[in-house]
Amino acid sequence: MQHWLRENMAGVFMPGMGGGPSSYGCQLRAFSAVYFVQADTKKIQEIQHGGKAILPASILDHMLQLNNQQSVMLFKVMNPSSDRQRATHCGVLEFSAEEGRCYLPQWIMLQLGLEEGDDIRLESVQLPKATYAKLKPQSLDFLHITNPRAMLEVELRKWACLTKNDRIRVVYNDQPLELVVQDLKPQNAVCIIECDVNLEFDAPEGYQEPSYNEQGPSSSTVKPPAPLLPAAAQAFTPFGGGGMRLDGKTPSSGSLISQNQEKLQEAEIPAPFCITDYQPGQLGFVRYDYRCREVQVKEKNEREKAAGEPIRNAFTGSGATIRKHRY
């Protein structure tokens, strides 16, 4: 169950460290916070809405053995089994997980496409301090926050580092907010502890500039057709049922009746009704290819005529008598 891997990371050497191996990597099984036995609700919340993971204590030992002067421990989390190699970075909340396991925030699980208990690769990394970050809120709720900067200052303390394209989730006022990290400087992954960051927000997803200064609603050269009228109440359609076969085959379609039926489905043009509460001074203009009622009726009649006389009135034949009328 536990497979420990220790590797010398070829090529990852810190400058000025005398060439000693400065990186450490291992493979762990990832679980989300709810699986953490020692956790109460508060801790789960802390893990879920933060950028730090709970790792086993042995990692701390190994890190100490490495003996580098890192002030913060940052790890690169990778999903080795994923089709596309995906990775992100996280900090450490506690070294209190069981050996061989780690507990990750939900957003990392989603980011890496992990199921509960999947293997991940963990590598210790060193990241430069952030100078610039650009976040894009994923919902319009963000606009309702009075002071988003202050909110993020508090909430981002739960993060140790950010990676480009992370979709992080913070909670403000019991309301989860998603943010996508759009841009980072100086690198695509940065440490955000004890640093001055130029923070920028992009317009939230789905946000539209108020279109007051835009010319016209549509720029198409074709007038949109009339909106479909609500389908007429189910009119009586004679012989409208479908056929059945005993051998289970589907009966041949395209009978005369079903064709006629389709044409009959065309909605009736409603009778004009009086808008009694109109106040003068109010004008509304139609914004589709409108034709007046008379033309609509005429066109409809022509269409019906072209389609052949539909079976409109079933059973309307008159009676006949054999006896001749007397005049």
Next chain:
Amino acid sequence: MVVQASQNEKLDDVDVELSTQEGQVQRPRDPKMCHHNARQKCSHCLPIDPYDEEYLKSKDIKHMSFHAYVRKLTQGHGKGSKVRKPLETIRVKVDLTCDAHKPFPKGVCTRCRPPIMTLNRQRFRHVDNISMENQDFVNDFLNFWRKSGHQRVGFLIGRYESFPDVPLGIKAQVVAIYEPPQATSDNGVKLLDDKNKEMVDKVCDWLGLKVIGWIFTDLWSADLKKGTVHCTRNANSYLLSAEECITAGWLQNQHPNITQFSLDGQYGSKFVTVVASGDENQEVSFHGYQVSNQCAALAEANVLCPTQFPELAYIREKPLDESQYITDVQFTMKNEYGAEVTKDGRPLPVEFLLVDVPAGMRKDPAHTFHRLQTHQFHVENRETLGEIQGGQNLTEYCDQFSLNQFLEQATNFHFLLYLATNDMVKFTDEELQQLCDSVRYVAREQAMDWARENEKWHTLVALSHQQQAQGGPAIPTTSSGGQSSKWDCPHCTYHNDDVLTECSMCGLPRE
């Protein structure tokens, strides 16, 4: 003392002018038929009446002019008031003052009940042509739509003139457009209550002008690059919707036509309707209309309602209150077999209510009001576009003119209206009238004197300079924005800048 009649009781100058005219259409000698000498006349060259149907048809005039119509009615001999005052306002309401019985819901008789109305094409029109004096003010009006994509309503300011192309014709000469407060959107517009309405009428009166109609845009851009607009109003859809007809009727009732040929002293209205919409070539074009006096009467009685189809109106079925009487309205039309049938006005195609009036730009543009390419004075009620009158706008506008050019500066309808309606400095009517007079009669000296001597004008200029320096909004706002840097003088309540220790208005100390 001369008591001047208010504008609503005064005959228009053009009516006075036309009523004195002979009105006969002179015909030249017919080279084929006339065999007499030049001083004689025969039936082929005698002048004809202005209402001659054949003559109008040959000139392609659909409706005779109002004065020609009056001539036709008064041509009979006699001195009775029926002959001299033949016009009678169409009555659609029930007469509640009938003394033969209890008032309407309790009793009704044939005298107080309005007759059944049969709609027919109005044979005359009050205005025979609408002419825009120049393109500039029309473009200014359309600019609202160009900048915002929203529709707009404006009132046409101008005067009525005689129109020689039609015998005894009247032309509505438009010189400016006033834009009242309104709620706009890209497919609708709603007029709001206008607190400046009276002031607009007054300023117009002082300038020798009048509110002569209204204009609205129904523009729907088709191709932004080419600047084309959809043609929404054509023979297959509608020319004027029922809502527009009712609104036009409502406005016409507010602007009655004063005439001596009616017992009531007024008959119909010269108020015109102009639609700015796309034509077949997808260009913005202007179409003028009036609604018939029958429609205006129906609108006044509040029995005309729109339907969900723009081209169909509907005669109300249930009275709004028990004293409302709903008269029967019928119209005759040809049915599909070509036979004349009478139909009930439920529904009622609005084409029976329309009188079309040709509208167009004047060939030789004239400029009653000046328009500048740079730093224009903003049009009123355009705060939504960020065009705010006064403050910076006023300062920039004024800076283009020297004192010598004050007349040119004041020759701007929106500027004059701003002086009359601004919240900061109240000019008295006499002061405004003086200025308007100098604009009307192009009196340069008088305008300069006004600018030199009027204290309030100097105050307004100073205030707007100060506003510009502060970069604050032109309209004094009560929001919290600039409040912190001001203090109210305890003696005269003047808002002072924070840096001052004594009031700049009354000079008393701050504490």
